[in-house]
Amino acid sequence: MTFKRLIILCALLLSAALAGCANVKPYERGHLAKPEMQFDADFSVTKLSQQMYAAKEASSGGYTTGGGGCGCN
């Protein structure tokens, strides 16, 4: 019984969370491309730290440093 309730609760919560999602068309990404929409406060600092990380770890990549927000880089 408890398991069933848990399933119901999870499904309801997930549905509620999904209702907050939206499909953004490629041509509507202007707002997402703004600097204040980035995860990092300072893009150049992130880039620098990533360069140091790459030098120390002898590996790079896996980060999104392209910018632009148009899904085309």
Next chain:
Amino acid sequence: MKTLRGNRLTAAPLAAFVLALMTLFATSGAAALNLNAKAPDFETKQLTEPGGSFKLSRQLGKVVYVDFWASWCTPCRYSFPILDGLADKYGAQGFMVVGVNQDDSVKDREAFRQKVPVKFALLDDGDHDVAKAFDVKAMPCGYLIDRKGILRRIHLGFDASTPEKLEAEIQLLLKEVP
């Protein structure tokens, strides 16, 4: 998972969840665009010629490249001078480029125009109606339309290989008799 089977109480929220997922991934219902079919006609305001309007169906007899651009689209900065060059080179033979803007901010749009000036016509699409009609899948996105108004080629994005391919296609389409 015995509890899941045949239990309406559990099935209802699950169905709601699946429905929510389907809604999330559902397309907007815009008609898919087909190659070698008539390109959607549109009429919109010109940015380059205040007061003027542009209607695609009035351009029959010309090869038209409809380019969707925005100030926040990095490859657009690269593509603009190249498209301007192509419009210049093949303009006399009946080729034209129009740039349909997708910016929400007029300030950003005008700053981009100052930075990357072009001679081809730039069009307003404030409500994204033209982009919806063309079912734009990437930015930038270019649609090559032949002299009869038939959509012949779609370019998603713009990279180093695009100019060469595009020029060859323009040359081919210009040779076709309207």
